[in-house]
Amino acid sequence: MSRYDPSVIEPKWQSAWDKAQTFRATRDGDKPKYYVLEMFPYPSGRIHIGHVRNYTMGDVIARYKLSTGHNVLHPMGFDAFGMPAENAAMKSGGHPKTWTYENIDTMVEQMKPLGFGLDWSRMFATCDPEYYGQQQALFLDFLEAGLVYRKNAIVNWDPVDMTVLANEQVIDGKGWRSGADVERRELTQWFFKISGMAGELLDAIDSLDEWPAKVKLMQQNWIGKSRGLQFAWDLTEPTHGHDKIEVYTTRPDTLMGASFLGLSPDHPLTKALEADNPDLAAAVAEMRRGGTTEEALEKAEKLGFDTGLKVQHPLDPSWEIPVWVANFILMDYGTGAIFACPAHDQRDLDFCRKYDLPVIDTFRALENGTPVENEAFVPLKTEKVRWLNHFAGLDVATGQEAVDTTIDWMQAKGLGEGVEKFRLRDWGLSRQRYWGCPIPIVYCDTCGVVPEKKENLPIALPFDNGNEEIDFSVPGNPLDRHPTWRDCACPKCGAPAKRETDTMDTFVDSSWYYARFTAPRAETPTDPDEANYWMNVDQYIGGIEHAILHLLYSRFFARGMIKTGHLPETAAEPFNALFTQGMVTHAIFQTTGKDGRPVYHYPEDVDLRDGKGFLNDGTEVTIVPSAKMSKSKNNVVDPMHIIAQYGADTARWFVLSDSPPERDVEWTASGAEAAHKHLSRVYRVAAEAAASDAPGNDHDTALLKEMHKAIFDVTQGVESFGFNASIAKLYAFTNTVAKSKAGSAAKREAVKTLVHLMSPMTPHLAEEVWSMLGGEGLIANAPWPVADEKMLVEDSVTLPIQINGKRRGEITVAKDLDKAEVERQALAHEAVQRALDGATPKKVIVVPGRIVNVVV
RNA sequence: GCAGGUGUGGCGGAACGGUAGACGCGGCGGAUUCAAAAUCCGCUUCCCGAAAGGGAGUGUGGGUUCGAUUCCCACCACCUGUACCA
Numbered sequence: 001m002s003r004y005d006p007s008v009i010e011p012k013w014q015s016a017w018d019k020a021q022t023f024r025a026t027r028d029g030d031k032p033k034y035y036v037l038e039m040f041p042y043p044s045g046r047i048h049i050g051h052v053r054n055y056t057m058g059d060v061i062a063r064y065k066l067s068t069g070h071n072v073l074h075p076m077g078f079d080a081f082g083m084p085a086e087n088a089a090m091k092s093g094g095h096p097k098t099w100t101y102e103n104i105d106t107m108v109e110q111m112k113p114l115g116f117g118l119d120w121s122r123m124f125a126t127c128d129p130e131y132y133g134q135q136q137a138l139f140l141d142f143l144e145a146g147l148v149y150r151k152n153a154i155v156n157w158d159p160v161d162m163t164v165l166a167n168e169q170v171i172d173g174k175g176w177r178s179g180a181d182v183e184r185r186e187l188t189q190w191f192f193k194i195s196g197m198a199g200e201l202l203d204a205i206d207s208l209d210e211w212p213a214k215v216k217l218m219q220q221n222w223i224g225k226s227r228g229l230q231f232a233w234d235l236t237e238p239t240h241g242h243d244k245i246e247v248y249t250t251r252p253d254t255l256m257g258a259s260f261l262g263l264s265p266d267h268p269l270t271k272a273l274e275a276d277n278p279d280l281a282a283a284v285a286e287m288r289r290g291g292t293t294e295e296a297l298e299k300a301e302k303l304g305f306d307t308g309l310k311v312q313h314p315l316d317p318s319w320e321i322p323v324w325v326a327n328f329i330l331m332d333y334g335t336g337a338i339f340a341c342p343a344h345d346q347r348d349l350d351f352c353r354k355y356d357l358p359v360i361d362t363f364r365a366l367e368n369g370t371p372v373e374n375e376a377f378v379p380l381k382t383e384k385v386r387w388l389n390h391f392a393g394l395d396v397a398t399g400q401e402a403v404d405t406t407i408d409w410m411q412a413k414g415l416g417e418g419v420e421k422f423r424l425r426d427w428g429l430s431r432q433r434y435w436g437c438p439i440p441i442v443y444c445d446t447c448g449v450v451p452e453k454k455e456n457l458p459i460a461l462p463f464d465n466g467n468e469e470i471d472f473s474v475p476g477n478p479l480d481r482h483p484t485w486r487d488c489a490c491p492k493c494g495a496p497a498k499r500e501t502d503t504m505d506t507f508v509d510s511s512w513y514y515a516r517f518t519a520p521r522a523e524t525p526t527d528p529d530e531a532n533y534w535m536n537v538d539q540y541i542g543g544i545e546h547a548i549l550h551l552l553y554s555r556f557f558a559r560g561m562i563k564t565g566h567l568p569e570t571a572a573e574p575f576n577a578l579f580t581q582g583m584v585t586h587a588i589f590q591t592t593g594k595d596g597r598p599v600y601h602y603p604e605d606v607d608l609r610d611g612k613g614f615l616n617d618g619t620e621v622t623i624v625p626s627a628k629m630s631k632s633k634n635n636v637v638d639p640m641h642i643i644a645q646y647g648a649d650t651a652r653w654f655v656l657s658d659s660p661p662e663r664d665v666e667w668t669a670s671g672a673e674a675a676h677k678h679l680s681r682v683y684r685v686a687a688e689a690a691a692s693d694a695p696g697n698d699h700d701t702a703l704l705k706e707m708h709k710a711i712f713d714v715t716q717g718v719e720s721f722g723f724n725a726s727i728a729k730l731y732a733f734t735n736t737v738a739k740s741k742a743g744s745a746a747k748r749e750a751v752k753t754l755v756h757l758m759s760p761m762t763p764h765l766a767e768e769v770w771s772m773l774g775g776e777g778l779i780a781n782a783p784w785p786v787a788d789e790k791m792l793v794e795d796s797v798t799l800p801i802q803i804n805g806k807r808r809g810e811i812t813v814a815k816d817l818d819k820a821e822v823e824r825q826a827l828a829h830e831a832v833q834r835a836l837d838g839a840t841p842k843k844v845i846v847v848p849g850r851i852v853n854v855v856v
Numbered sequence: 857g858c859a860g861g862u863g864u865g866g867c868g869g870a871a872c873g874g875u876a877g878a879c880g881c882g883g884c885g886g887a888u889u890c891a892a893a894a895u896c897c898g899c900u901u902c903c904c905g906a907a908a909g910g911g912a913g914u915g916u917g918g919g920u921u922c923g924a925u926u927c928c929c930a931c932c933a934c935c936u937g938u939a940c941c942a
Contacts, residue, residue: 042942082942155940166940218860218937298857328857332939347857424939431940484915506942546934547860552939583935658868658880664935666868670881677894678880684895728870728879738896800875805923807875845922851874855922 004291004683006647006764014115023062023117025073027533034070035534036062037514039542039550041245042078043103043125047110048629049584049637049667053655056724058541059116060760064718066117067759068783073534075517076118078104080125081132081436082506083166089472093508096435097463100127100176107801110640114648115763117780122520126509131260131516131625132437134525135508140440140451141564142676147193150449153428154266154331156292157185161475164432170291177475184288186266186722189430190439190502196558198223198422201555210577212662215547215819218344222548226250228559229407230335231416233261233311236320240272245311248334248421249297252410253402254341255520256389257362259352261311261323262304262338273307280305280325280529302351303327326351332425363387366396387738426555429505433462435480436503444490444497453491459499477501510550511557514540514574515567528565535567540575545739547580579721582664584655586635589613589621600634603669629667637667646676649762653679656723678731679765685738685768686755689747696743703742706733706795707750708791714757723761730758748773753785801826802853803835811852826852 017023027033038058041051055076062074074283085096104125111118111775124131142148155166164187168177194201200225205216229252232244243262263270265287274281283305290296305325313319321339328347329338340348342359343468352359353374363385379385381399392409394402407418430439438459439450439605452459462470464487470478479485479501490497512525518534542550558574567574590599606613606621613621629636642651654675655678659665710733718725738752752773759766759779770779794815799822801809808831813822823846832841835856843855 037941043931044942045868079942083942167938168941170940214860221859222938224859293938295857300857361880433940505940507939510942543936544861545942548937549939550942662867663862663869668868668881671868674881679897724869724879731879800876802923803877805921807872810875819870843922845874847874851923853874 003010004680004765006679008650008831009768010113010115010764013764014112015113016767016778017117017780019469020781022776022778023066023072023074023119024121025071025075025534027071028460029071031069031071033073033534034062034065034539035073035518035537036065036539037075037517037541038536040079040510040513040541041107042084042108043078043080043100045103045106047107047639049639049642049651049655052114052639052651053113053584053665054541054581055111055114055116056652056655056761057579057721058539059652059763060718060723061539061541062117063763063780064784066780067782069783072117073517074116074118075122075520076120077117077123077124077513077517077520078107079129079506079510079513080104081509083433085435086433086472088224095463097127097461100125100435106444112654113643114639117763123518124516124520126437126506126513127435129268129458129460129514130521132509134461134516134522135437135512136440136452136457136459136503137454138512138525138561138564138566139504139508140454141566142192142560143451143558145563146660147560147563148190150188150190150195151426152186153189153191153281154184154292155187155189157183158711159183160474163475163477167291167293170296173290173296180848181289182291183267184290184292187430189428190441192427192429192556192560194427194553195422195424196640197556197559198225198424200559201424201552202422204555204573206574209577210347211575212578212580215544215551215578215580216656219552222424222552225420226423227403227407227418227420228252229410229416230419231314231410233314233339234317236310236312240269241308242272245269245337245338247339248333248340248419251341251344251399251403252406253390253394253399253417254316254344254390254450255313255339255406257341257343257360258313258321258339259342259348259357259359260321260340260816262326262329263307263323264329264331264336265325265327267325267329267336269337270325271547273309277307280307284325287325287773297328297330299325302347302354304351304355315329318503322357324355333423335420340377340670344376344378346378349374349376361388362390362471367544427505427507427556428527430502430506431505432477432480432501433503434472437504437509438479438503439500441500442488442490443500444493444495446495447490447492447497448826450490450492450497456491479503484657506551507553508557511553514554514559514572515558515561515585524566526561528568530676531566531571533566535571535574537575539577539579541581543583544580551575551578557757579661581661582659584629584637584667585664586629586637586667588633588635591615591619591621602634603637642672646672647679647764649679649765650676653727653762657727658724660724661721678734680760681735681738681780682734682754682758683765683769685734686751686772689737689744689751690772692744692747694742694744694747696745697741699740699742700746703736703740703750705791706789707753708737710736710757711753711785712787712792715784718760726757727761730754733757756782756785771847797849799849800851801829802851803832804855805853808832808835815849819848822846822848822852826854 015523036058038054055160061808062072067073073103087095088099131701140304151809156170158165158175158178158180160180165175170828173182175182202225208216212400228248228250230248232246234244265284274284287303290300307323309323310320311323340350342349343361359372366384366386384396384398386396387394392405410416411418427521442450442452462482486499487503488497490501514537515526519530554574558567562569562572589606591605593597593599601621654672658671710729713729714726733754737754752775755766756779766779796812797815798810798812800807809829810826823844832854841854845853
């Protein structure tokens with residue numbers, strides 16, 4: 001009898017699928033279409049076990065849908081622009097393009113042996129000029145449709161390297177290479193007008209029935225709709241052309257608790273004052289130190305500077321409050337100015353205590369309300385509180401009632417306006433980098449800012465132009481330094497002009513690739529027929545880290561593409577269903593070095609015994625379980641080693657088996673070995689069944705009944721992303737088949753069904769066994785088994801009996817036995833009799849088919 | 857800081873408000889073997905007990921319920937995002 005040898009059978013079936021073009025996406029017949037897409041990878045160099053898990057999940061769905069009669073589109077590509085390629089060029093020389101395409105080749109070579117049912121003919125990388133040229137066409141159409149504009153934005157500036165830094169290049173407020181203190185600086189940048197769609201993007205979330213609730217909630221909070229009051233405070237003395245300061249507040253009801261008026265360091269008035277007030281300029285410079293992330297801004301120590309200006313309270317002109325500049329006020333939100341009410345906002349309170357500003361309560365708790373000391377009183381807006389001195393005459397009311405009343409009252413008096421605002425900011429797409437999609441804009445001395453003509457696209461990066469003089473030896477944007485690339489003719493007047501040297505944010509690349517996959521070689525961004533047929537993505541799969549930005553930008557882009565005629569109206573929400581999968585983790589094995597620092601050891605150097613790990617020389621290592629895989633911790637598992645050792649099917653089986661797909665899974669050597677043992681067992685059981693000639697007997701029905709239960713359970717698992725549950729059932733069913741004394745015909749049927757149910761996860765093994773047992777054609781194309789409902793019915797049921805909620809016994813009764821009889825039998829049970837000791841039960845709860853609980 | 861999530865045996869994890877620990881790993885015992893590997897069979901939450909049985913138990917502390925891993929409140933720890941990492 002032959003043994004299970006994945007190194008022989010896997011290449012064999014891969015070439016069989018290739019030959020039959022099994023996974024080529026086609027629009028044939030009247031079959032329904034199904035588009036399954038996994039978030040495409042960044043070409044970092046090698047595939048990661050996390051990729052294996054991600055693509056295996058997609059492959060299970062793709063193969064399952066193929067066998068349930070769908071035309072399936074399951075493509076693969078690469079998100080290939082971005083900083084790591086430039087970093088590699090800076091570090092080791094060479095060119096980002098060479099590095100990127102070499103990495104792509106390697107990764108494709110590594111993915112093919114995994115046997116994914118992908119339509120490789122559609123592959124592209126976002127750095128292909130054929131792709132980014134179409135992206136430039138989209139940009140021009142978006143510009144024409146009013147979805148793109150220019151304004152100033154704040155960036156991380158490294159004053160030593162004289163360059164813009166990405167957030168991840170700012171470490172503790174310092175530039176990662178220069179170590180210099182990073183400053184926040186303004187630059188003119190291109191923006192997508194996503195804020196104009198904020199309301200629509202928010203409302204449409206409700207229609208995303210097959211998205212995880214957590215992702216929808218995160219997007220809702222990110223868009224952040226609020227209703228508040230916008231109104232002005234008059235300056236007691238006009239200055240620098242300002243006679244009042246506009247503020248926006250979501251808590252206008254606390255107006256009588258105003259302590260000071262706060263300006264953002266980037267507010268126009270702040271900038272005006274800075275010019276002739278050196279002390280203020282110095283304070284603001286201090287406030288502008290550090291990175292631009294929201295986290296850095298929020299966690300920074302609260303700093304303030306008294307401008308000396310005063311404003312009049314809108315309800316009482318004799319009440320003047322000071323104007324401060326404060327570093328925690330964001331220019332991007334509202335009007336860049338606030339009034340502070342320290343009694344009901346912890347941040348304001350901390351600031352007022354630090355700078356000795358007044359704290360005035362406006363409301364207190366209904367019971368035991370005490371004045372605010374060092375903890376702001378911030379009840380839920382739905383909670384009733386007692387107002388101390390409310391101008392609109394409120395006494396006891398909730399915060400929400402007070403806000404509404406105040407807005408109405410202020411509006412009626414003409415003192416302000418109720419407005420809706422969103423937290424969502426416009427999407428800045430300009431990057432001062434080389435390895436990205438050039439922004440197709442030309443600056444002409446006479447014509448100004450001119451969009452490039454479509455017939456001149458793609459505006460290719462200098463390397464793609466055949467001009468390779470790219471210099472990464474100094475920081476900054478090589479396009480900006482390139483001797484000739486930026487020189488061009490003005491598309492409008494033909495005079496010599498200069499190109500935009502900024503490239504696009506890589507989020508742009510990934511915001512429409514799903515649409516491009518429907519017609520990857522089209523001469524326009526999309527082909528209407530193909531887009532109409534294949535859109536939307538029926539199932540999108542990727543990491544939770546993309547829950548907000550990538551998915552929100554894609555939703556925006558789909559709408560923009562509808563507006564510009566590149567997608568049908570029905571594609572406004574491009575992803576019908578979303579699934580967010582967890583990471584693959586691995587233990588870290590560490591010892592302590594002589595210098596006291598941790599030393600990390602590769603898994604292959606560690607011998608595991610009884611839950612402890614030892615090095616070759618007998619040194620025990622500390623095991624840190626379930627850590628994110630990271631090269632620096634030496635706990636990365638290379639899928640290629642696993643394939644060499646056990647085969648692709650084992651790797652696929654294991655990444656699905658041990659954890660629910662949305663959760664992290666820990667890779668363990670013993671788990672991988674167990675998966676391999678199980679696949680060998682299936683092969684053995686199949687070979688035995690193939691060789692057996694046992695006659696049919698009275699065990700046949702029991703086996704076939706179990707088979708139909710397995711069909712039902714496994715199918716349900718696959719349909720609901722419960723792959724680990726499907727696999728648990730498949731383990732159990734394998735056990736049943738192996739132990740069954742049924743005849744050979746029934747056994748062969750059971751084994752064929754077993755491997756059919758396994759085929760989305762372990763497709764090579766399934767094909768091999770299928771052909772061994774005389775299955776017709778490829779199992780990949782065979783129709784999915786259907787459970788016979790008659791075989792699922794059980795006629796009796798075992799009910800646990802609880803006494804006071806604790807399980808004390810069980811009874812087996814006919815499935816539809818009536819409640820009174822179940823109760824009678826339960827009470828007759830010896831454990832119940834013992835517990836009752838002659839008394840009558842206080843209560844008996846009978847849940848039909850479930851449980852009996854006797855309360856004594 | 858803010859937003860979202862997660863927390864169950866020695867380990868990964870299972871459980872429409874209804875038998876907590878399915879399935880797998882590890883461990884223990886047995887079969888097979890000259891022996892081993894491989895394979896097969898059984899046991900395995902913890903504590904007390906020879907057993908029958910009893911007690912405890914799903915991050916912590918409360919609450920709702922006949923019954924809570926599941927629902928509610930407060931807290932702790934970890935993970936993800938935080939708009940220029942992708």
